[in-house]
Amino acid sequence: MTSTATHLTLNRTGDKQPISGFGLWKVPKESAADTVVNVLKAGYRLLDNAADYGNEKEVGDGIVRAIKEGVVKREEIFVTSKLWNTNHAKEHVRPAFERTLKDLQCDYLDLYLIHFPISLKYVDPAVRYPPEWYYDGKGPNCTLENITIRETWEAMEELVDSGLVKNIGISNFNAALIQDLLKYARIKPAVLQIEHHPYLVQQDLIDYVQKNDIAVTGYSSFGAQSYIELGVDHAIKCPPLVQHDVITAISKKHNVTPAQVLLRWATQRNIAVIPKSNNPERLASNRDVFSFNLSADEIKSISALENGHRFNDPGFFFDIPIYA
């Protein structure tokens, strides 16, 4: 199935999530406000944030400035953020959400996701914000907390009841966890956000989720790119997707960049993308994913690059094997 859609329609609300967005992980604080204004000027309408990215205040400055300068109205943009792992207890969900809302300087969010199905010991924001993975800020071990996904999800549902967030969803969940969540959810997840690139296609998970009317957003569309600097061994060793022969041959044929091919491979299959770039030219070209279409054979040959390489794996980084 191929699609030329520019939006994904979310269950329950019917809200339209743009299929091409911008991700804000690793956008430095110092340039985050300017980057946000530039990405909105470049036509992006979906901003993918998280408390863990440590730049929500500066991203909020950018949103406010873009609205003031008449680049966009608030209702024209789709703002996503994510609940961090240390805030899974029911009494911590709302304060964590309110901090994000205040930093992003918004009255409401369009989408709020549980960042990982991992519950870590609470860290008071006055001690460290964002808290990241280690309770003492140093490691080497994470401190897990005994909180169920059900408790966290019910607190997420209360955020919807309060009118402060329109849609809620999940990230880095596998199919078994989603099947369980659907048994008790009063409000079904609107979106699943997962690592998704030709080395990690996860077609069974995507089919299951899309069949259940949950929209899929893929992150790390360029594969290993973001994880090389984090020292992920198999990221350093595997051939970069933007230089892969299969991808570059298709990009030459369509006269687009290899990155655009990787993004189009996802969007044509109804999967939203949220590439990040700190480079103005790449940022602009990554947005142009609607001016060409891949053939069914091209999509098939890209999907055939699957080799099971997962780069964002808490099992690898923190010995918390959620995908084992």
Ligand SMILES: NC(=O)c1ccc[n+]([C@@H]2O[C@H](COP(=O)([O-])OP(=O)(O)OC[C@H]3O[C@@H](n4cnc5c(N)ncnc54)[C@H](OP(=O)(O)O)[C@@H]3O)[C@@H](O)[C@H]2O)c1
């Ligand atoms: N839910 C989660 O757990 C989770 C995890 C990871 C990411 N995310 C979200 O997904 C977003 C994107 O993921 P990501 O940052 O891992 O990866 P990405 O967008 O796949 O890749 C970003 C990397 O690719 C480079 N790049 C960007 N455009 C390029 C192009 N046209 N050609 C060649 N290289 C290019 C960037 O460098 P330059 O900046 O120098 O261009 C950067 O090194 C994040 O910002 C975040 O919002 C979510």
